[in-house]
Amino acid sequence: MSQINENEIHDRLKRLSQVEPAKGATDRAMHRIRDTLMSEKAIPKGGTGFQPVRARPGWPCHVLSLKTAFQQGLPQILMKLAAAAVLMISAGFIGGRLSAPEPLDVQELRAVLESSLKSPLEPAIRQEMLAEIENRLQLALADYSDTLKQELGQQVRRDMETYAEQTLTTAGNLIDQRLMGLARMLEAARIKERQHVAAAFDYMGSRFGDSLATLAARRDNQWGAERVSPAPDISEN
Amino acid sequence: MRSRQKELLELLDKSGADLYALLTRLTLREDVAEELMQELFIKLNNSRGIGKVANWDAYARRSAINLAFDWRRTQKKKVLALGQVAEPASNDNSPLGKLIHSEEMAETLDAIGRLKKASREVLVMRYLQQESYDNIAEQLGKTSHQVRALCSRAIRHLRDVLDSNEHKSSKKEIHNVANQ
Numbered sequence: 001m002s003q004i005n006e007n008e009i010h011d012r013l014k015r016l017s018q019v020e021p022a023k024g025a026t027d028r029a030m031h032r033i034r035d036t037l038m039s040e041k042a043i044p045k046g047g048t049g050f051q052p053v054r055a056r057p058g059w060p061c062h063v064l065s066l067k068t069a070f071q072q073g074l075p076q077i078l079m080k081l082a083a084a085a086v087l088m089i090s091a092g093f094i095g096g097r098l099s100a101p102e103p104l105d106v107q108e109l110r111a112v113l114e115s116s117l118k119s120p121l122e123p124a125i126r127q128e129m130l131a132e133i134e135n136r137l138q139l140a141l142a143d144y145s146d147t148l149k150q151e152l153g154q155q156v157r158r159d160m161e162t163y164a165e166q167t168l169t170t171a172g173n174l175i176d177q178r179l180m181g182l183a184r185m186l187e188a189a190r191i192k193e194r195q196h197v198a199a200a201f202d203y204m205g206s207r208f209g210d211s212l213a214t215l216a217a218r219r220d221n222q223w224g225a226e227r228v229s230p231a232p233d234i235s236e237n
Numbered sequence: 238m239r240s241r242q243k244e245l246l247e248l249l250d251k252s253g254a255d256l257y258a259l260l261t262r263l264t265l266r267e268d269v270a271e272e273l274m275q276e277l278f279i280k281l282n283n284s285r286g287i288g289k290v291a292n293w294d295a296y297a298r299r300s301a302i303n304l305a306f307d308w309r310r311t312q313k314k315k316v317l318a319l320g321q322v323a324e325p326a327s328n329d330n331s332p333l334g335k336l337i338h339s340e341e342m343a344e345t346l347d348a349i350g351r352l353k354k355a356s357r358e359v360l361v362m363r364y365l366q367q368e369s370y371d372n373i374a375e376q377l378g379k380t381s382h383q384v385r386a387l388c389s390r391a392i393r394h395l396r397d398v399l400d401s402n403e404h405k406s407s408k409k410e411i412h413n414v415a416n417q
Contacts, residue, residue, distance in 0.1 A: 004396055004399045004400055005396075006392060006396060009345070009392060009395055009396055009399065010364070010392075012341055012342065012345045013345065013360070013364035013365060014364070015338060015341075015342060016262055016342050016345060016346070016364075016365050017262065017364060017365045017366070017367055019258075019261060019262045019265065019342070020258055020261070021257055021258055021261040021267050021270065022267065025257075025261075025267045025270075025271065026253075026254050026257050026258070028271065029253075029257050029270070029271040029274050029275075030249060030253045030254065030257070032271065032275060033249055033253065033274060033275055033278045034246065034249060036275060036278065036279065037242055037245055037246055037249065037278060037282065038242075038246075
């Protein structure tokens with residue numbers, strides 16, 4: 001909702017329009033500006049820069065602001081001085097160029113410098129390069145040998161493990177084979193021994209059988225003879 | 238005498254008092270108005286593209302309006318020392334009335350300064366300088382109908398700006414009271 005109505009605004013604007021400066025102030029301002037404009041009469045177009053300090057009614061001293069001075073452009077005397085300075089610098093430069101000795105042959109200078117620098121510097125640089133390369137190689141080899149040792153150790157360990165495993169397997173097989181042979185030989189020997197025993201028993205049987213038969217026959221004969229003769233004292237036997 | 242200076246002296250004779258009064262109304266300070274008037278004429282004298290100006294009087298008025306509102310804007314940014322605060326120009330003799338009126342006028346001028354350039358110029362020419370619509374139209378290169386419409390719109394905008402200012406200040410007062 002509007003708090004200020006248009007009448008009030010018009011009233012304020014009317015009051016503003018009634019504000020008037022004092023007559024003396026107006027005259028003073030007009031006089032001051034007229035003075036300024038009249039003093040500008042002597043100034044050529046583009047201005048001479050800074051205003052001189054001068055007394056003005058109501059103002060103890062008046063100096064144009066720096067901004068205004070720059071807007072008016074540089075004073076002519078400064079322009080002249082600048083032009084003179086430029087001319088002097090140009091003349092000095094040209095004189096210097098003309099009086100200077102002829103320029104050196106750059107290629108020749110370069111060749112001389114190259115040769116003079118190359119002879120003492122080359123061996124030293126070469127030596128230093130070699131030392132540097134050797135140093136780097138040693139460092140690289142040291143690193144490499146460590147790695148190589150580790151890899152070799154691992155490889156040897158792996159090979160040894162494989163070899164031990166294979167050896168164990170082979171030895172086991174051989175022992176088994178030998179034990180089987182031994183068992184077979186023992187069996188064969190036992191069989192042979194049994195055969196011998198059997199043969200011995202057979203022989204013995206055959207021998208004993210005959211002997212026994214003979215013995216029995218003789219005993220029988222003996223017994224037959226005893227029946228015929230008196231009986232011997234048994235206690236002596 | 239250079240033609241530029243001659244023209245400026247003629248302008249000073251013809252419109253110097255009006256320009257000074259305009260600057261006094263817009264700055265509410267005679268010393269500042271005098272300083273700005275000096276600056277205005279120096280600028281007019283040194284301006285390079287001034288040869289194309291057909292109406293010196295209108296050009297000077299518009300330049301004066303711009304200078305005065307530029308000054309108001311710069312004044313808002315810096316705090317004045319006590320010795321720099323000058324007595325405001327006013328027709329009311331009562332101290333309280335002077336104070337109230339000067340505050341209201343400063344507020345109104347600040348609000349005008351926040352309007353668009355065309356609205357600001359038209360408002361100043363019409364309501365502060367009391368110029369006719371035809372005269373303003375001639376100075377601005379517009380028709381009087383356009384100037385009327387511009388004036389009406391400018392007043393509406395000015396009211397909006399003043400309203401928003403009042404709203405802000407009342408909120409600030411409430412905030413201050415609440416803090417106390």
